[in-house]
Amino acid sequence: RISNVLLCNVTDRVSFWFVVTDSSKNVTTVPGSEVEAAIRMNRNRINSAFLLSDKTLQFLKITSTLSPPVEPSTPVWLIVFGVVLCLIVAGIVVLVVTGIQQRKKKNKESTERENLEEKGEVTVTVENGIPCEALDLKAGHINGVFAADDERFTSL
Amino acid sequence: LSVPSEISKEDGRPKWDNKFQYILSCIGFAVGLGNVWRFPYLCQIHGGGAFLIPYFIALLFEGIPLLHLELALGQCLRKGSIGAWNTISPYLGGVGVGSWMVSVLVSLYYNTVLTWVMWYFINSFQEPLPWSVCPLNENRTGLNKECYESTAVSYFWYRKTLNITPDVTESGTLQWWLILCLATCWAIVYLCTIRGIETTGKAIYVTAIFPYLVLTIFLIHGLTLPGATDGLAYLFTPNLNILKNPRVWLDAATQIFFSLSLAFGGLIAFSSYNPPKNDCEKDAVTVAIVNSVTSLYASIPVFSVLGFKATTGYWDCLDRNIISIINEFDLPEESIMRQNYTAWISFLNSSYPEKIAGLKLKGCNLQEFLDQSVSGTGLAFIVFTQAIILMPGSQAWAILFFIMLFSLGLSSMFGNIEGVFTPLLELQIVPKSMPKEILSGIICLISFLIALCFTLGSGSYWIDIFDSYASSVPLLVIAFFEVIGVVYVYKIKRFSKDVKQMTGRKPNLYWQITWRFISPLLLLIVFMAFVTLQILKPSSYAAWNPKYEGFPMKEEKVYPPWVLAICVLLAVLPCVFVPLVALFHLIKRMRRSEDPSLVPPEVFSCQGANS
Numbered sequence: 001r002i003s004n005v006l007l008c009n010v011t012d013r014v015s016f017w018f019v020v021t022d023s024s025k026n027v028t029t030v031p032g033s034e035v036e037a038a039i040r041m042n043r044n045r046i047n048s049a050f051l052l053s054d055k056t057l058q059f060l061k062i063t064s065t066l067s068p069p070v071e072p073s074t075p076v077w078l079i080v081f082g083v084v085l086c087l088i089v090a091g092i093v094v095l096v097v098t099g100i101q102q103r104k105k106k107n108k109e110s111t112e113r114e115n116l117e118e119k120g121e122v123t124v125t126v127e128n129g130i131p132c133e134a135l136d137l138k139a140g141h142i143n144g145v146f147a148a149d150d151e152r153f154t155s156l
Numbered sequence: 157l158s159v160p161s162e163i164s165k166e167d168g169r170p171k172w173d174n175k176f177q178y179i180l181s182c183i184g185f186a187v188g189l190g191n192v193w194r195f196p197y198l199c200q201i202h203g204g205g206a207f208l209i210p211y212f213i214a215l216l217f218e219g220i221p222l223l224h225l226e227l228a229l230g231q232c233l234r235k236g237s238i239g240a241w242n243t244i245s246p247y248l249g250g251v252g253v254g255s256w257m258v259s260v261l262v263s264l265y266y267n268t269v270l271t272w273v274m275w276y277f278i279n280s281f282q283e284p285l286p287w288s289v290c291p292l293n294e295n296r297t298g299l300n301k302e303c304y305e306s307t308a309v310s311y312f313w314y315r316k317t318l319n320i321t322p323d324v325t326e327s328g329t330l331q332w333w334l335i336l337c338l339a340t341c342w343a344i345v346y347l348c349t350i351r352g353i354e355t356t357g358k359a360i361y362v363t364a365i366f367p368y369l370v371l372t373i374f375l376i377h378g379l380t381l382p383g384a385t386d387g388l389a390y391l392f393t394p395n396l397n398i399l400k401n402p403r404v405w406l407d408a409a410t411q412i413f414f415s416l417s418l419a420f421g422g423l424i425a426f427s428s429y430n431p432p433k434n435d436c437e438k439d440a441v442t443v444a445i446v447n448s449v450t451s452l453y454a455s456i457p458v459f460s461v462l463g464f465k466a467t468t469g470y471w472d473c474l475d476r477n478i479i480s481i482i483n484e485f486d487l488p489e490e491s492i493m494r495q496n497y498t499a500w501i502s503f504l505n506s507s508y509p510e511k512i513a514g515l516k517l518k519g520c521n522l523q524e525f526l527d528q529s530v531s532g533t534g535l536a537f538i539v540f541t542q543a544i545i546l547m548p549g550s551q552a553w554a555i556l557f558f559i560m561l562f563s564l565g566l567s568s569m570f571g572n573i574e575g576v577f578t579p580l581l582e583l584q585i586v587p588k589s590m591p592k593e594i595l596s597g598i599i600c601l602i603s604f605l606i607a608l609c610f611t612l613g614s615g616s617y618w619i620d621i622f623d624s625y626a627s628s629v630p631l632l633v634i635a636f637f638e639v640i641g642v643v644y645v646y647k648i649k650r651f652s653k654d655v656k657q658m659t660g661r662k663p664n665l666y667w668q669i670t671w672r673f674i675s676p677l678l679l680l681i682v683f684m685a686f687v688t689l690q691i692l693k694p695s696s697y698a699a700w701n702p703k704y705e706g707f708p709m710k711e712e713k714v715y716p717p718w719v720l721a722i723c724v725l726l727a728v729l730p731c732v733f734v735p736l737v738a739l740f741h742l743i744k745r746m747r748r749s750e751d752p753s754l755v756p757p758e759v760f761s762c763q764g765a766n767s
Contacts, residue, residue: 080278088343
């Protein structure tokens with residue numbers, strides 16, 4: 001209803017003062033604090049009624065409640081940290097285990113060699129640094145120099 | 157057939173798999189965080205391209221000779237720092253102990269810097285980046301006060317990462333997130349150094365080469381950013397007048413010295429694993445030149461990005477002013493653009509001076525933005541992170557940048573740890589049956605526990621103290637005694653013969669002159685100038701205090717006496733071993749000379765060790 005709109009204090013920007021009257025209680029003005037509280041709660045609806053936002057529609061003396069940034073339940077950095085830590089611990093475990101295995105193999109080899117040398121009757125014949133027992137004498141190795149000998153004889 | 161592994165170790169000493177691993181380890185040790193965040197800053201404040209003149213002179217007369225000396229020493233004596241100096245002369249054993257002490261102190265705090273890098277790295281996987289927005293205050297009506305008054309980047313660094321206290325005497329509490337990252341960093345160091353150079357030799361392929369890849373990517377991207385050319389022009393425009401200032405020469409000499417990581421004992425340890433006949437002269441020249449070229453190469457992307465940041469800041473300033481003017485004069489949108497801003501401003505100033513004055517416009521000057529020079533952690537964690545927010549695809553750039561910083565720091569950590577590890581192995585403090593893995597584990601565990609002090613609220617102030625006092629003066633002293641010890645105690649003629657045996661040619665006139673006269677003299681001058689400057693300038697620090705009235709400027713505070721005592725202790729402790737050990741042996745010899753039945757020990761010769 002046009003009678004409810006009064007023009008005063010024309011400014012360059014679009015601005016207006018308003019009072020809220022309560023028609024049910026004998027047209028008295030609603031106190032400012034209640035209006036402020038109501039606007040604070042329903043800011044979104046008022047903004048969308050004007051198709052404006054908090055940045056473009058300003059209520060003097062009513063600071064808008066900012067929405068907090070979306071935070072996931074576990075902070076993202078903890079997840080990344082967990083992944084990195086798991087990789088590192090796995091790496092350490094692998095290295096320590098291979099170290100222990102190498103050590104065991106070295107100890108076993110040196111005790112084996114000692115045992116072989118202690119038994120006087122069994123002399124370890126070493127060929128090119130390899131004990132003869134380690135060589136597999138059954139399976140032969142094809143020596144490439146002699147394998148090609150077949151070609152020396154001309155085919156009939 | 158499998159050759160038993162003992163055959164590859166002639167005297168039980170591990171060796172490098174190949175020469176490339178050794179060179180890469182030395183380069184990785186020398187190339188560190190300082191190449192990225194200290195050299196470009198020095199270039200900027202000391203007259204741009206003109207700084208290269210004192211830099212290369214210092215490289216020629218101080219860096220390369222000292223590097224060659226250390227590498228030749230380690231290769232000839234085939235021992236870590238303590239063992240090597242004990243062998244040269246028992247009186248000089250203190251030099252080795254001093255090196256070892258410095259390596260210990262530096263390892264402690266250096267890994268905490270890597271902790272910060274790791275923290276930023278694991279926070280880079282979020283959208284938006286946590287240092288780009290300010291958090292809200294308690295009743296959610298606005299932004300957090302501390303953050304609003306400074307910047308979001310500073311807030312994330314000082315509050316969310318360090319949780320810094322306003323004073324070095326207030327220790328604050330242990331920051332649990334930093335403890336987690338510190339444990340991870342020490343676990344990574346343990347993983348890579350678990351078996352000494354057998355494992356670091358493999359890890360160095362990645363940590364030494366990866367930074368170059370990332371620097372190249374940043375170089376290409378940085379050059380395409382707007383404002384990059386302004387930054388580069390600003391960096392490299394030479395101002396030859398600056399050469400008259402002795403401070404510039406001092407900074408060049410100290411930068412070369414600390415950049416090459418001399419006198420830590422790490423280089424001696426690395427070269428001690430070499431075969432005896434190896435051309436250490438060529439190695440030294442290679443490593444020194446690669447280090448300097450890397451510094452130059454790194455400053456190009458750094459300054460492109462800084463130029464981009466300055467230009468963006470300048471444009472933001474202009475845009476804010478333009479909005480104020482448009483609102484005030486009710487001008488249509490886009491009537492004032494950045495290009496015609498100055499024309500409009502002069503027109504409006506002449507026609508409506510009171511209105512313009514009433515707007516309180518901030519003066520926008522591109523030069524002012526470029527002049528904001530920062531070095532060290534401020535460059536990486538405040539300035540660069542701010543620039544990264546402005547780039548599209550910021551998460552990827554942040555991740556790449558922080559992995560690069562981590563690799564740079566990690567490869568330097570290998571050298572530090574090796575400088576601690578090798579002498580301990582040789583001193584045989586631990587029984588031979590104990591595997592190497594346990595010794596490296598003990599070192600890492602003890603260092604982690606001590607380094608927990610740096611995760612306190614005041615930790616970053618303590619790291620600055622360690623950085624300025626423990627890793628500056630002692631190194632100069634130790635390097636000076638190294639040169640004097642080799643040239644005048646071991647005798648330069650003998651040393652030249654040893655080098656000839658290793659490389660196949662006698663060191664030429666350049667080496668003779670620099671080793672005998674120029675390098676010791678230069679070191680003495682640098683040491684005295686450095687100490688004089690430290691004494692003259694009252695030792696103060698800049699504290700981040702939100703309650704300070706000049707906030708967000710930092711508050712200048714003076715160190716209390718007990719902190720100053722610790723600073724002096726840190727600087728003096730490694731140096732004091734040099735005279736102490738000499739005195740100890742002198743007393744022992746005087747006691748022994750009273751008993752003529754004892755035979756004096758033979759003088760050691762390098763050639764004797766390898767025949």
